[in-house]
Amino acid sequence: MSVSSAVVDSSVCAPLPVLGRDVSVPLVTGGEVSYAALDYAASAPALQRVWDDVAAYAPYYGSVHRGAGYLSQLSTDLFENSRTVVAEFLGCREDDQVVFTRSTTDSLNLLAAVVPAGCQVFVFETEHHASLLPWRDAQVTYLNAPRTPQQAVETLERALADRDPYGPALVCVTGASNVTGELWPVKELAAAAHAHGARIVLDAAQLAPHHPVDIAELDVDWVAFSGHKLYAPFGSGVLAGRSDWLTEAEPYLAGGGASRKVARRTDGGVDVEWHTTAARHEAGSPNVIGVYSIASACKALTEAGFDSLVEREQALVAKVRERLAEVDAVKVLSLFGDDAPRVGVISFVVEGWNSSHFAAALSAEYGIGVRDGLFCAHPLVRTLLGSDPQDPGECGAPEAEPGERSLNAIRVSFGAGTPDEHVERFVRAVKELVRDGARWNYRTEGGRCVPAV
Numbered sequence: 001m002s003v004s005s006a007v008v009d010s011s012v013c014a015p016l017p018v019l020g021r022d023v024s025v026p027l028v029t030g031g032e033v034s035y036a037a038l039d040y041a042a043s044a045p046a047l048q049r050v051w052d053d054v055a056a057y058a059p060y061y062g063s064v065h066r067g068a069g070y071l072s073q074l075s076t077d078l079f080e081n082s083r084t085v086v087a088e089f090l091g092c093r094e095d096d097q098v099v100f101t102r103s104t105t106d107s108l109n110l111l112a113a114v115v116p117a118g119c120q121v122f123v124f125e126t127e128h129h130a131s132l133l134p135w136r137d138a139q140v141t142y143l144n145a146p147r148t149p150q151q152a153v154e155t156l157e158r159a160l161a162d163r164d165p166y167g168p169a170l171v172c173v174t175g176a177s178n179v180t181g182e183l184w185p186v187k188e189l190a191a192a193a194h195a196h197g198a199r200i201v202l203d204a205a206q207l208a209p210h211h212p213v214d215i216a217e218l219d220v221d222w223v224a225f226s227g228h229k230l231y232a233p234f235g236s237g238v239l240a241g242r243s244d245w246l247t248e249a250e251p252y253l254a255g256g257g258a259s260r261k262v263a264r265r266t267d268g269g270v271d272v273e274w275h276t277t278a279a280r281h282e283a284g285s286p287n288v289i290g291v292y293s294i295a296s297a298c299k300a301l302t303e304a305g306f307d308s309l310v311e312r313e314q315a316l317v318a319k320v321r322e323r324l325a326e327v328d329a330v331k332v333l334s335l336f337g338d339d340a341p342r343v344g345v346i347s348f349v350v351e352g353w354n355s356s357h358f359a360a361a362l363s364a365e366y367g368i369g370v371r372d373g374l375f376c377a378h379p380l381v382r383t384l385l386g387s388d389p390q391d392p393g394e395c396g397a398p399e400a401e402p403g404e405r406s407l408n409a410i411r412v413s414f415g416a417g418t419p420d421e422h423v424e425r426f427v428r429a430v431k432e433l434v435r436d437g438a439r440w441n442y443r444t445e446g447g448r449c450v451p452a453v
Contacts, residue, residue: 013308016300017048018231018417025367028440028451033367036422040229041178041345041413042371044209046293047231053296054233054289064288065257065279079288082295083278089298090223090240091214097243099278100236100291104205105130107224107239108172110281111201112138114249119168122159122198124152125379126179126335131172131203132379138170145383148336149185153192160196169198175207179377179384179411181317181345182336183207190219201241205229209415210313210343212306215241227294231301231416236290247276255283301416309416313344316414316423320346323427329353329434333384333409344418347375347411349385350434355408356449361438364451366429368422371411381409 024032037045057078062071064079083098092098101107112134115121121135124143132142141159146152156171163169171193176183186202193200201222204213208225215223222241227234251258251274258280261273274280301309321338324330329351334340350358359372374381387407412426441452 013305013312015312015419016231016304016309016416018045019048019051019233020045021417021419027367028364036366036368036425038412038414038418038422038426039369039371040209040415040418041206041375041411043228044231044415045417046233047297047300047417049300050232050293050296054293057292058289061288063285075288078292079286082291085295085298086238087240089213089302090238091216092240093216095243096215096241097246097278098238098240099246099281100286100294101224101239102235102287103130103228103237104128104203104224104226105134105237107237108201108203109134110239110252111170111222111224111245112136113252114245114281115170116168116245116248118165119170120163122156122169122171124155124173125383126177127172127174127377127380128178128203128205129376129378130205131174132377135172145335145380149188149340153185153188156189157192157196160193160198163196166197169193169196171198171200172203173200174203174205175213176210176343176345177335177377177380178206178345179347179375179380179409180334180336180340181206181342181347181413182334182340183211183342186220187218190221194219199242206343206345211310227290227297230294230297232290232293232297234287234290234293236287236294238294246278246281250274251283252281253283257285258283304416313415313418316418316420317342317344317346319423320412320427324348324430327431327434330430333381335380335384344414345411346413347381347384347409349409350430353433354449355410356444357438357442358433359410360442360449360451361433361440362426362429364442365433365439366425368426368429370426371413373408375409375411382407385409 023035025035026032060071060074062075064076087098101110108130115138119138121138121140123132126145143155143159146155173189174184175186190200199221202220204223204225207213209230224239227236258274259272260275263271265271324332331349333347355372359370362368362370442449443452
């Protein structure tokens with residue numbers, strides 16, 4: 001999988017309308033400015049199209065699957081049609097299931113709950129914690145951070161070849177890093193996994209909003225992603241892929257909707273017949289509006305022309321990287337090097353600055369929202385910063401005072417709704433802060449750097 005990083009004209013298509021694009025925020029130096037939301041990797045703003053679709057449906061909201069009334073039937077059709085839309089968006093195979101969850105984290109915990117007994121799981125230390133941590137009941141092998149895509153494939157091949165005993169195995173890998181934005185060689189890793197009798201799940205939380213994902217073309221077994229990163233509001237996610245492990249395992253949650261038949265036994269116990277469809281792992285009343293918002297976002301991205309959106313985003317990536325390279329004090333973090341293809345996620349550190357201090361100044365003095373910390377990928381960020389794995393520091397809670405070195409980094413991220421002006425303001429602000437320093441005093445409060453009042 002690759003995406004060209006060549007410089008192109010960002011006017012190839014206009015940014016998609018998103019909520020919050022007209023919101024003004026106050027500056028500590030006086031006045032107001034339109035808010036530049038450059039934290040898409042955490043939660044992307046909802047597309048206006050998605051919000052309008054949800055608003056149009058809201059008066060017809062009803063419970064799904066078991067209601068006889070018109071609104072319940074309408075909601076059931078909408079819910080199940082959303083499953084079809086997502087399957088088409090992901091290029092699912094005929095026998096694949098689409099299970100709706102709360103998030104990528106929930107999706108991967110669901111998969112962790114259904115892996116067969118004795119399954120060995122292989123995860124690179126570079127993963128987001130959502131991919132790194134759920135496998136508590138499996139035998140987990142953590143793989144060192146590779147420095148090239150080829151090294152990633154070779155590292156995985158060696159680990160799979162050496163596993164003992166030879167039984168069920170699962171590889172979990174990101175499609176695009178939530179720290180560096182770099183694309184991983186998913187198709188090649190899938191081929192390596194299958195050649196050694198293992199399955200593979202793709203964490204597409206950062207990939208799906210920025211680049212088309214095709215399960216069949218990539219030949220992965222499962223894909224997981226979150227709606228709130230795909231320009232959809234609310235707490236919904238997706239796990240899509242092979243049905244056998246999902247069907248053979250006990251339900252992720254036990255309750256209504258997951259069961260087809262429940263009967264008391266003569267000995268006082270209960271016999272349960274579980275669904276064999278996606279409903280098996282969707283117990284309880286589902287988040288119909290959240291599911292519909294994901295389907296709406298999938299349609300909006302497809303209809304807007306995903307290739308054009310990718311091309312425009314690559315122009316923004318090239319612009320930001322080029323401008324940051326002009327600032328000697330800025331170090332952009334990377335595993336695979338400057339030429340590696342990437343999505344609109346860039347992390348960096350600034351010499352002489354505490355990362356939380358720098359991010360606070362971007363917000364308070366320029367109205368720019370970025371993120372600082374370890375981005376729920378602690379081992380990866382520590383590796384990229386060259387720090388000892390045991391060094392202190394935690395996500396979003398720097399221990400250093402303003403001006404002191406911290407173990408954290410700064411992340412700027414953008415996507416289909418980002419105006420050119422927001423990117424221009426960001427690179428200009430970085431240069432001004434490095435050259436002139438902050439115009440305001442800051443202090444640490446509750447683990448965060450904030451303007452001093």
